[in-house]
Structures are given as structure tokens and as C-alpha cells.
Amino acid sequence: MSRIITISRQYGSGGRTIGRMVAEKLGIPCYDQEIITQIAEKSGFCEEYIREKGEYTNTGSNFFNAIGIGYLSGLSLQDKLWIEQEKVILELAEKGDCVIVGRCADFILQDKVECVKVFIHTSMKNRIDRILKYYNESEVPTEKSLEGKDKRRRAYYQYYTDVDWGIAKNYHLCLDSGELGVETCADIIANVYKSK
């Protein structure tokens, strides 16, 4: 049975970088952008739509509007995307040991394969510093914009999993990447994986 490391993360916390570092240390693949590409190929959704709607609710104050059009008349586009995303994640997990970043993989896989469930976070200041340094964004991030992203990611996660996002007890390891450093985080995760 495959053993999978799932990495949930706050936007700007370096979770994706840590995922790649862990995968490299362990000699296993890390899936992140690949998931988006595969869903696009199989579903016809464009990559930009998948990137945004596969982890976030829409902006908007009304939750039923926020989660996607057509909610009251059957499956919304976002529901259909969820189903495709779930399929791709299950297929990747079946292929063998790997790291999967984001996209509720922790919830999708937890009862099906052996998982090390990780949550990566850090302070607003650290996230803003990291985004300014490494992300090629047109808009300057602010505490308010990041809080908005957290809120929409939490709402998406809760809607599809009925579980709170970012609650310590739902993960095996939660790490503050800014305080610990991304290299230390990657070492901790790789060592836990090897020792289990």
C-alpha cells in the first residue's frame, strides 16, 4: 500500500517548497502543478479555473453563492471539479509513495492509504515577506488579502470535508515554517516518514 505525505498549507507559508524538498530527500515524486494539469486534461476545465476553484470558495458574502453556481439545481461546476480532483488524487496515490500538496488530499486519502498529514503555516509577516521575495505577484499582499485567502480556503475545505482546516488535531505534524525554517520543516517531515 502506498504511503503518502499530504501537505496542507497557508498561502505564502512555503508549503509547496517544503513538499518538493521532502520529495527530493526521499526520492519520491511531489504532485502539485501536476494535479492541475491532469485535471485539466481529463475534465476540460482550464488550469486557471482549477488553480483557483479547486481550493477556494468564490469571493462573495453569501455562502451558497460563494460555493458555485447552480447549487440549488444539482452539482455546481465547483462540485464537478471536486469530483475530478478526487479521482486524480486517488489515481496518483495508487501509483506509489509520493508527496501531495494541497487540494484536500489529506481528507481524500486518510482512510484509503497510509498518510503523514502535515499542515504548514507561519505568521502574517513571514508570509508577506516570503510572497514579496519569491512569488511573482502583481499585487502587493496585505494582512487583509491573506486573511481573505485563509477564509476562502477554510470555507472550501469545510464545505467538502465537513472538517475544520488548520486545527492541530486533524494533522500529524503542524509546523511554523517561518520560525523553524523550510529546511528544518523538510527534515522533520522526511525523518518522520522514514521512521514510521
Next chain:
Amino acid sequence: MSRIITISRQYGSGGRTIGRMVAEKLGIPCYDQEIITQIAEKSGFCEEYIREKGEYTNTGSNFFNAIGIGYLSGLSLQDKLWIEQEKVILELAEKGDCVIVGRCADFILQDKVECVKVFIHTSMKNRIDRILKYYNESEVPTEKSLEGKDKRRRAYYQYYTDVDWGIAKNYHLCLDSGELGVETCADIIANVYKSK
């Protein structure tokens, strides 16, 4: 300036054991029962009262009743205990590097000394198994009784700190002691402390 490891934990998760193991690995003191003894000596509260009321709200459905008598007429006994507890924790932290288990030490110390803030948790099953194996309790623990303890500890923490207990982003490290093992948890914490 002192460097302190604070260990918050779910009841039955082994946080106290991990605290002692970390302290031993690092050659620094671990304060747990010692805090209770010191508060008792300084305040006149009996140890049993401190053990219970220094981390839990009272049982009871009404929050204002739950937090302690005399709420509306000034400081409650529990408020007075909080003040004594805060004093003792600050004095211990000033003495030098140490591990402090529970009692909102993470919140009390976070802006005053350098802290590694840890939260230890694990599944209900693991907690019940651990309590049956190691704790000398007269009553058999159940999911319901542990949920009650979590609820009262969370309410206490939130009342005095205005911060959510058990939310990943409030700690540098959150570890599932049952999945990782107490020895691995202690290693991770000691290594993070040494590497910072």
C-alpha cells in the same frame, strides 16, 4: 534571555511525559507539578484546587457560572489563581531555560522570552489507551469524558488569553504523539530547540 519550551497538550496525549523527556535530553528543568506546589505555597490555594481550576473551567452549562464564583462582583477565585499562576510562571522563566507544561505558559511568556510553543495531541483511541495504561484513574475514560475535558480546557484558555486553544497557527510545532510516538516527539522538539 531565557529560552523556554512551552507544552500545551490534550489530556491523555502524553504531553507531560514528552516534556520530561525533552528536558532530560537538553539538561534543563521541566516544570509541571512544581508550578502547582509553588502556587500553593504562595497563594494558600490547595494543590487539588490549583490542578483543576488552573486549567479548566468549572463544569456547568452557563459560562459565567462556569468560570468561577464572584464574576460579577470583581475578581473570582479563579481570576486570583490566574494571577498567582502567571507570577509563578514568569518567575520560573526568569530563572533560565526550561520546559513548562500547560497552564497557558505559551500565552503568558510569548512576548516576554524566546519560546518554542508546542501542542501535543492524539486520537481519542490513543488517549484512552494511554490513560488506561499509565494514569491511575478511578473512572474509566470515555470519548465523552475526554471531549468534556477538552471543552473545559479550551474555554479556560480562551477566557484568559482570548486565543483559540489547539489551533495550529498559534504554535510552532503541533505533534500527534500517538502516531509519531512520544520518543520521536521529544526528539523533534529537542532538535528544534537546539537548532534555533
